[in-house]
Amino acid sequence: MIQKDVVIIGGGAAGFFAAINISEQKPNLKVTLLERGKEGLAKVKVSGGGRCNVTHAEFIPQDLIQNYPRGEKELLGPFHQFMTGDTIEWFANRGVELKIEDDGRMFPVSNSSQTIIDCFLNEADKYGVEVLYNHAVKNIERTKDAFKIETSQGEFLAEKILVATGSNPKIWNLLERLGHSIAQPVPSLFTFNIIDERINDIPGVVAKNVEVKVLGTNLWSEGPLLITHWGLSAPSILKLSAFGALELAERNYKFEIEINFIKMTFKDCLDTLKALKQDLAKKTVFKSTQYDIPKRLWHKLVLASNMTMETRWADLNKLQLETLASQLTQAVFQVDGKSTFKEEFVTAGGVNLKEINFKTFESRIVKHLYFAGEVLNIDAVTGGFNFQNAWTGAYIAAKSILNSE
Ligand SMILES: Cc1cc2nc3c(=O)[nH]c(=O)nc-3n(C[C@H](O)[C@H](O)[C@H](O)COP(=O)(O)OP(=O)(O)OC[C@H]3O[C@@H](n4cnc5c(N)ncnc54)[C@H](O)[C@@H]3O)c2cc1C
Numbered sequence: 001m002i003q004k005d006v007v008i009i010g011g012g013a014a015g016f017f018a019a020i021n022i023s024e025q026k027p028n029l030k031v032t033l034l035e036r037g038k039e040g041l042a043k044v045k046v047s048g049g050g051r052c053n054v055t056h057a058e059f060i061p062q063d064l065i066q067n068y069p070r071g072e073k074e075l076l077g078p079f080h081q082f083m084t085g086d087t088i089e090w091f092a093n094r095g096v097e098l099k100i101e102d103d104g105r106m107f108p109v110s111n112s113s114q115t116i117i118d119c120f121l122n123e124a125d126k127y128g129v130e131v132l133y134n135h136a137v138k139n140i141e142r143t144k145d146a147f148k149i150e151t152s153q154g155e156f157l158a159e160k161i162l163v164a165t166g167s168n169p170k171i172w173n174l175l176e177r178l179g180h181s182i183a184q185p186v187p188s189l190f191t192f193n194i195i196d197e198r199i200n201d202i203p204g205v206v207a208k209n210v211e212v213k214v215l216g217t218n219l220w221s222e223g224p225l226l227i228t229h230w231g232l233s234a235p236s237i238l239k240l241s242a243f244g245a246l247e248l249a250e251r252n253y254k255f256e257i258e259i260n261f262i263k264m265t266f267k268d269c270l271d272t273l274k275a276l277k278q279d280l281a282k283k284t285v286f287k288s289t290q291y292d293i294p295k296r297l298w299h300k301l302v303l304a305s306n307m308t309m310e311t312r313w314a315d316l317n318k319l320q321l322e323t324l325a326s327q328l329t330q331a332v333f334q335v336d337g338k339s340t341f342k343e344e345f346v347t348a349g350g351v352n353l354k355e356i357n358f359k360t361f362e363s364r365i366v367k368h369l370y371f372a373g374e375v376l377n378i379d380a381v382t383g384g385f386n387f388q389n390a391w392t393g394a395y396i397a398a399k400s401i402l403n404s405e
Pocket residue numbers: 009010011012013014015034035036037040041042043044046047048049052053054055135136137138164165166167168170171342343344345346372373374375383384385386387388390
């Protein structure tokens with residue numbers, strides 16, 4: 001059996017970040033990182049479409065936490081210890097500059113996730129972190145004063161361990177045996193499948209700012225909306241998928257949404273349509289796009305309102321005006337299933353947050369057992385927030401491991 005001071009289980013974002021922070025402070029500690037794959041950092045590699053959306057330009061903890069459907073309350077304290085500004089500085093100190101895009105997402109200036117991977121591998125090497133690939137952890141046992149970790153390639157003993165295995169059911173089972181409870185995993189960050197003539201054949205169309213409600217729930221969101229080959233995507237939908245992860249899973253991903261494409265009330269919209277009926281009397285409705293909505297979407301909504309391509313504004317009857325106002329401000333769509341959002345997807349669920357001390361990221365149940373990243377029941381909307389959770393947890397866990405007796 002090989003004796004170590006600290007064993008980190010999982011060579012992903014959180015595992016590497018913690019290992020580096022520990023070894024940098026105390027290079028003579030024996031820190032070993034166990035990774036089941038033949039390489040680590042696989043998700044970092046594919047993240048953000050290969051560009052790695054490292055964090056988000058949101059610098060107020062109270063605002064930052066709003067992006068976490070699970071973990072909102074718990075992360076407030078940790079973000080006062082280490083958050084986005086610290087992430088930017090951490091990488092800058094190691095030669096990795098991050099840039100901010102218009103929507104607040106932050107990426108390495110190189111636009112390549114490999115920059116982040118290279119940084120981690122170089123730092124781990126520099127400070128002597130022992131990284132063991134092809135070491136899948138099979139069992140964790142708490143002995144009197146250490147942890148016995150059984151892997152596919154032998155056993156290790158460690159005084160302190162950090163579990164950073166992401167969303168991994170096998171490890172959650174092991175943690176249950178150590179006394180932890182696990183919030184049932186369900187997918188988060190997905191797009192909605194919809195078959196509907198109003199969005200058929202117009203993939204790529206973006207409505208810049210819509211409001212979406214899930215009927216029969218309190219779920220609603222606003223933001224850009226993208227029409228895809230399969231249905232709807234973009235932040236307005238992804239936010240709903242994250243905040244509604246549990247509720248939508250319970251409904252087996254079959255539910256109705258109501259979209260307000262122009263963020264106007266039905267009545268105000270109807271009034272403006274009545275005015276347009278006068279002003280544009282001789283023009284066809286089809287060809288006179290209004291409200292700054294994309295032309296192809298306007299065409300679809302007009303045709304869905306009992307009109308033809310030739311109908312003129314002057315000819316509109318009350319029902320047609322009301323139907324168009326309704327299509328613009330309260331269009332109901334039937335969602336039937338979900339699809340993966342390829343840029344970023346995460347799992348809601350994981351180690352119950354009540355069982356964690358968020359000042360240290362140590363288990364409240366098992367002393368010297370620490371957690372960071374997605375293994376916990378924390379997840380965020382898209383935009384770099386999921387990695388920020390990994391960096392924050394890993395940084396604080398590393399500090400606590402160094403400071404604890
Ligand atoms: C396609 C995609 C793109 C994404 N893009 C972004 C993005 O741009 N920005 C963002 O903020 N978030 C993004 N995310 C989410 C983000 O990747 C995760 O939230 C983050 O990687 C979680 O880090 P982690 O270290 O907790 O877990 P992971 O990165 O999943 O790492 C866990 C590691 O543990 C290892 N492991 C698991 N079980 C064992 C075991 N038994 N023994 C040994 N090792 C084990 C795994 O092999 C893995 O290497 C994306 C996710 C996906 C899937």
